[in-house]
Amino acid sequence: MSYFIDVILPIPLEKEFTYSVNKDEFVFLKPGMRVAVQFGKSKVYAALVTKIHQVAPLVYEAKEIEHILDESPIVTSHQLELWSWIATYYMCSKGEVMRAALPSAFLLESETIILKNDKITVDESILKDDEFLIYEALQHQSLLRIQEIMNITGKKTVLPIIKRLLEKEIIVVQEEIYEQYKPKIVRYVKLHAEYTKEQALQSLLESLTRAPKQKEVLMHLFMLESKNNKPIKISELAKAANSSAAIIKTLIDKDILEEYQLQVDRVQFDGDSSTLSKDLNTYQEKALQQLRTCFLDKDVCLLHGVTSSGKTEVYVKLIESQLEKGKQILYLLPEIALTTQLIKRLQAYFGEKLTVYHSRYSVNERVEAWNNVKNTTSKAQIIIGARSSIFLPFTNLGLIIIDEEHEGSFKQFDPAPRYHARDTAVVLSGMFASKVLLGSATPALETYYNAMQGKYGVVELKRRYGNVLMPDINLVDLKTKYKKKEMTGHFSDTLLEAIKDALRENEQVILFQNRRGYSPVIECNTCGHSPQCPNCDVSLTFHNHRNQLRCHYCGYHMAMLQKCLACGSTELSTKGFGTEQIEKELQELLPDYNIGRMDQDTTRGKHGYEKLITKFEDGEIDILVGTQMLTKGLDFRNVSLVGIMNADNLLNFPDFRAHERSFQLMQQVAGRAGRTSKRGKVLIQTYNPYHQILQQVSVNDYTGMYKDQIEERHQYKYPPFYRIIKITARHKDYNKVNAATLWLAKSLRMYFKEHVLGPEFPPISRIRNQYHKNILIKIPQGQSLGKTKEAVKKVHTTFKSVRDFAGVRIVINVDTY
Missing domain, CATH: 3.40.50.300 (P-loop containing nucleotide triphosphate hydrolases)
Structure with a gap:
């Protein structure tokens, strides 16, 4: 009798695959366990079991599994159910959901290892240069991995070289699968059971009079035991006795101390949960x-x-x-x-x-x-x-x-x-x-x-x-301020005065600008040229602290230019401003105060956020400049002023949610002000103070904003009245993307008529050397979501079989908002 299992592989494939198991494995396995399986010619994956049955696959012969990786399921039945729903609703494969859901230590994949074939003698004269480099490296080390071969040969495609060496029988190839998770083991120490009786302990201490350091270690062990009734780490004992691990090892070797090990969690809470929750008002x-x-x-x-x-x-x-x-x-x-x-x-x-x-x-x-x-x-x-x-x-x-x-x-x-x-x-x-x-x-x-x-x-x-009052929100008209020459850098006199007042009162200030870096555009004053990213359709942002021009989409960077690349002029100026420029201006305007910056550049690393937030809470930073990281529910007790440097770039964003998002963002930033007894103050700098959203923000009118926006959404057929599926085609060839999206839009219109919008290029149409073009499908309330997705899938499947569009990647994004 044959036994089979269905598994999910952590790769973007629509179907689950069936593998065969023996009777013992069939009895032992449960859904949610991982098994190592071979997929393709040699790659080994950790696959997740979803079903155990006795029905053989019809189209292919089931391979046997390599081995079982778990003793009990690591994934629950509820999770498998949720994965199925996500894959169906968001139109992706279960393998992609598995990859996102599981910690990467569970996603074991094999690594190809190249070994020297010791059974044959090699005639070095028949080897090409790149083959000889690998052969020579194998003389010095026992095995090579693919990445190492790439480094040795300086080539990205090394499989043809490996194939030639395999044909000449100079190397052998193996797949190595390795467990990534290692439990943390801590070494503890205690007094040997022999010396627990008082008499034995007394004679032990007497025998150690000629070894004072060992005796001291023992005395510290007793002190630590009496102080806290917890197991004692070897490292803790060494530190307390101001001793070395070698002395403790001697005591262990003499059977005076006994070493034992415990598995502990890496993240532990050392505090005391004595605080009772506050009484509610x-x-x-x-x-x-x-x-x-x-x-x-x-x-x-x-x-x-x-x-x-x-x-x-x-x-x-x-x-x-x-x-x-x-x-x-x-x-x-x-x-x-x-x-x-x-x-x-x-x-x-x-x-x-x-x-x-x-x-x-x-x-x-x-x-x-x-x-x-x-x-x-x-x-x-x-x-x-x-x-x-x-x-x-x-x-x-x-x-x-x-x-x-x-x-x-x-x-x-x-x-x-x-x-x-x-x-x-x-x-x-x-x-x-x-x-x-x-x-x-x-x-x-x-x-x-x-x-x-x-x-x-x-x-x-x-x-x-x-009963603290909501913050007092005022709009500052930049147009008038520039006309009257009441601006200092990017600060209006109103904002600057308010900052100084807050600082005089020993209060803190938050300034918000939704763009990191120093300046988004560098422009030549002679010919007007500005440096662009070679991989994306965006200008490079200047980062002053590194003296670098960076692309925020692909990470490309270059040193700051000394002269214009187009005309050679040395007159370069910056246009626009980011958090870094505000920080620099403030340091010049208010040199006696501490200014901090919170954006993606300053919060890298595991504890980046923590350090900045703690510093600000402890009053070490007087003014905190930041991007929208600042806006989300943080609770600072001493902030009396919030300044929004430029509200217009939020409002003018090409997106149907721009006005709603602007309102939310400004309201949330404003909410960081005046959270204790004193009423907070918010200043919003804008060129358009009569904009409806800004007026609604200034009086905290969420209901008014909701009514206006919901009316617009109804009129122009946007969510929540219509659902949206966005289909994006990506390829490095501009013409291929155009042809592909025209074909897709035409095919989709056969099903959805006027509810298909596009194809249209987004505001930034090229990212990482790939052109993007979008098609929107709007789904009215009565239309079946399931049948709509089936039709989209059918068109997508047909699209994949058209040879002209080979290589064009299609991304389907359900509820793209």
Whole structure:
């Protein structure tokens, strides 16, 4: 009798593959375990078992598996169900979802290894130059990897050389698969059982009188044991006794001390969770009761609370009630920057019950978090993380909190799966019959629309905590200021005076500019030429601290030019400004104060955010300049002034959500001001102070903005009334992309008539030497989403079989907003 398993491979293939297993493996295997399988000619992958059955595949003969990698499933049945939904809804393969979901340590792939064939004698004269280089390298080292061969030969395509050497039988090729996760083992030490009796211990200490250092180590061991009743690390003992590891080793060799090892987690909380959660004020208490009532008949509820209204404290109370029921809680945040501040607050309440999961953590740390969540350990009851944490193996999920739910960062754009964490979380909660709480001061239009339609519950929290007034928002007209010559660099006299006033009062200032770098354009004053990126259709941004021109799309960089590349003139000027230029201007204008900058350039590294936020909280930085990282829910107690350097580049963005996003961004930045007793102040510099969105921001009119925008969306057939699927074609040949998108649009119009828009080039049409062209499909409310996707897939499959379009990559993005 034959036995088979179906597996997902971590590669973008539509179908699952069937492999054969023997009877023992068939009995042992369960869905969610990994097996090493050979796919293609020689590549070995760690594949995930989804089904165990006895039906042979019809089209091909099933290969045998190499070996089983797990003793128990690493993926739960709920996860496999969620992966299926994501693959279907977001039109990608399960392999792509698997790649995004699993920590990379679980995605074992084999590595091709080249070894010397010792069985033959080689005639070196028959070898070509590149072949000889590899042969010579193998004389000095036992094996070579593909990357090393590329470095030795200086070529990117080395497979033909390897093939020639294989034909001449000079080398042999093997596939090596290796486990990436290594548990952290810590060495501990204790007194040997022999000396636990007082008499034996007494004679031991007497015998050590001639070895004072060893005796001292023992005395320190007793001190540490009496002080804290915890196992004692060897490193800890060596440090306390001011001794070396060699002396401790001597004591172990003499059987006086006994060494033992324990496996520990890499991320540990060392604090004390003694803080009780705060008492809620009347408005928060009322909101909490309304939420509890709302959750009786609605699974998703929106908490629409103004900035600094104390939403986090309401979340804490809901978390406490879930912990009492023994449930897991997922707390999703849009930015890693936000997690650093929130962790401190929640750890004070919940201590070790907290686990953090995001991309700045190392592979091993993520594996440990994954295992803790799957095993429902006490340290993984509350999981805080960015969007990827929805993929964790929950077993008993009770509540999902999505803070700042309007944020665009919850949507994954590249690579696939292009999922939206908020929408996926709603589906995930349905699998556990748990609840979802969406929190925001400026909810996404789609969310607010769902709440107004009664699909979601909604609770309002309109008062700031401690009855602090909403910030006073004023618009500064740059046109008038420039005319009256009241500008200093990029600062109007109004903003500069307000900054000085705040600093005199020992208060802090936040300045927001949504562009990093020094200056987005360098222009020649003689001929008007500005240096462009050779791989993308954008001008290079000047970064002053490195004296470099950089492309923010592909990472290309070059040294700052001394003269114009076109005409040789030395007169070069900068146009526009980024965070770096504001920082430099401030250092010149206010040399006595500390100025910090928070953008992608300054927060690289694992603890980049943490260091900056802590410095600002501790008052070491007086003025913090930053991009939109600053806007998202951070809580600074001493900020009295927020300045928005230029509101117009937000408003004039070519996107149907530009006005909604501008309103959200400015409201969120404004919300960082005046979070304690004193009323905060916000100054927005703009060339167009009469713009409707700016007027609505200045009076905190979310409802007015919602009504205007929803009316426009209805009129022009955009979400939430119409769904959108964006199809992008990419290729390095301009004409090929044009021909491909015309063919696609024509084919799609046969199904969807006037609901197909395009093909159209985006504002930046070439990135990393590839031309992009977009087609939009708008799906009206009555139209079946499933059948629409089937039609799109059918067209895509036909497209792939057209030889003229070979090499054109098609990217399908569902709900591209």
